[in-house]
Amino acid sequence: MNLFVYFIVFVLLSIGAYWYGRRYSLGLVSRDRRRLHSLPQYYGYYVALWSVVPAFLMLLLWLFLDQDLIVHLVSAGLPESIKSLSPDELGLYLNDVVNLAKGNITSSEGDAIMQQAAAHYRHLLQISHMALGIAVTGSVVAGAAFSLHRIRPDFRSRPRVERMVKWLLVLSSSIAILTTVGIVLSVLFEAIRFFKIIPLTDFLFGLQWSPQMAIREDQVGASGAFGVVPLFAGTLLIALIAMLVAVPVGLMSAIYLVEFSGSRMRAWAKPLLEILAGIPTVVYGFFAALVVAPVLRSAGESVGLQVSSESALAAGLVMGIMIIPFVSSLSDDVINAVPQAMRDGSYALGATRAETIYRVIVPAALPGIVGGVLLAVSRAIGETMIVVMAAGLTANLTVNPLDSVTTITVQIVTLLVGDQEFDSPKTLAAFALGLVLFIATLLLNVLALHVVRKYREEYE
Template sequence: MQPANLLLLTVVLAIVAYGFGYARSRTLATPLGGIRHLKSLPFYYGARASLWCAIPALVVLALWAAFQGKVIQTLVLGSLPAELAPGSAGEASLLLSKISNVASGALPAGFVEAPIAEAADRLEALREQSRMLMTALVVSVAVLAGFLGWLKIRPKLNARVQVESILKWLFFSCAALAILTTVGIIFSVAFETFRFFGKVPFTEFFFGSQWSPQTALRADQVAAEGAFGMIPLFTGTLLISAIAMTVAVPVGLMSAIYLSEYAGKRVRGIVKPLLEMLAGIPTVVYGFFAALTVAPFISDLAASIGIEASSQSALAAGAVMGIMIIPFVSSLSDDVINAVPQSLRDGSLALGATQSETMKKVIFPAALPGIMGGILLAVSRAIGETMIVVMAAGLAANLTANPLETVTTVTVQIVTLLTGDQEFDSAKTLAAFALGAMLFIATLLLNVIALKIVRKYREQYD
């Protein structure tokens, strides 16, 4: 049984355990004169039995799903003959990918060596055995634990305290898991980044002006080790993000001012949902729009006035990205403007100021810290965008400030470097982690600055 189906089965068993626990508590309460003689309500006895059933089974399921892949891969690789045994982690990854492709049918068995085909059969058999054992073990644990939870129900048992204690630790575990996940991401990226700097000099990455991670086929070719200067990538990222914010900030901010201060309730009820619908459009659709409509229009317009422009340009990607970010800026700015106390508006109008003067001299200065925080969060969103850049700006790492030329961004290069079967011992693949670490630091700093500004705003008007 697949883990998803097994998870649903565990939920069903937990519901059944709840019903049995609930019924047993009421049955035990009947000779005593009713549920008022129970230490807790029947709901808590049922919830306790349900938790006893579900938690051990889910722990077993999570541990099995976490380790079964590694164990199966080790067994499969260990069964290969010595001449095919991988010599490094990268070779092992590529070999396992080939075996998995044969096992799934994506690669015909006749196109690989006989030991590889046998390993694919062994992989499929081990996976089937693992699923059967996992199903039997999880169901057995759920039934046994649920039965024990049902058996221990007594009228004097304080089930409410136990249920609340279990839920408290469950919530704490979820919070700790989120923190540990973040720490794990940081350490995994940092570890691979250090490995990259062991292959590529620190100075070349930070101060190099050329990006060409594709290594040459022969050692006697020029730039046989590739070029890993990040400056063209970050220049393209900043250029496209600047164009996007030039579009998004004025339009989004003016829209928020109109909707919050000037629009009537009927107009606001129509325009605001329509504006926020832009946030629900998939980025790939924006990419199609940028590649098929905006980029050709910019290229034709530039040619008509005698300016040379590429068919893929930073201007096209940045403009469409700005349209995508408009509802983000507008929604945040609208919330901040509406959070300004009404007493400030009333006081300004009472002193004889017009609505426009009140907006310019009272409301906007009061809301400016929150607006700036929202804009910085929007910048982080623009820096992390990938699909629109791939489809409208291209992949060429050009060091230029001309918005009509083809550029690329950090996120696009990360996707390009990690596409397909990769050997994680090469500088080319490890460069993606170095770029990710730099991007993580940049967006983290922007988010920290934005949160500090927003916190300052909240402290002032809470």
């Protein structure tokens, strides 16, 4: 499957169809444009859309379905002895058949039955490719013929093209919904499978997290423990440290830049601070793990404190730096939105700048600031790379920032990176954690957006 070739073919096809449709419509009226209902290019668009769009949709559908369909057909043709295998084993067997057919390395030696099945698979795949070619070509021809057939001088092509374009626009805007549905379904399904193995209450209230499943039954900790409380504690601890850095620095710099500094300092300091927001999180992670953590460790040693090299403090501090511009630009917005009349009213009574700020402006902007901080907390909870690189893997239930803790995101990454079998509770646990993370951040976001919007309405 060569995507770029398909893409180019479709582009060329649509240009050709456009050109032909345009010429055809002009031919109908012997090149007298005034006798056409719409401009000639609309007839071109009409033909192009009809020939390419259905064919393209068909191609996509085919590409997503043919694999499953063929495998289904192959398995139907297998002897009874294999069909009676358990679903898991059958899946593995079919996997091997597919790999064999594609010439990949297989996990088991292919016997005659498997060889036969692989040949069957190859055969079906060939048929499928041929059928696809025929179907797509047919669809292009049919679409072109249908649309050309409908073209008459009085054919209202512009409204029709516009309606089709509008539907394409509707389709694009629904992707946002599809994405959300996709997220919910993908994490929900796997999470439900997980909760069938590990009860929900054990998950939510368990104090022990050690997802290492034993390979052999007799190993210690064979069952694994999936209590999410230590992960919550770790996540919140790091987020709290981050907020302790980001909120004072971010808020105060926003206040300074809006209320005190001249426009010239604002003009260069604000974009410079916002650079912090554009730095990739992996860079912060590197900074936390290889610069901040060693410094903290040696600083701790010099005053006789035991600082873990994967301390919550290092990750939290650096995450705080990352969130500074987020807090400051959101606060900047809400402080700017406080009407000048409030400031004038306070100054006219003889208040100093500072008094005006903390007695009038900050209270007036408070809902907006709170909303911004909530969004920042959601950011901190969902942040992954910094904690993956700088925080630990072991789930300690502690509030000591010098200790190593782990977070929800770290565990998702650890559980899913590397070799994985898709049905083990270990892998499924990652999706359960993803569900928790999604719900937590969603609630925070909805709340924050609501608060911020309420606040904006108040001053508009």
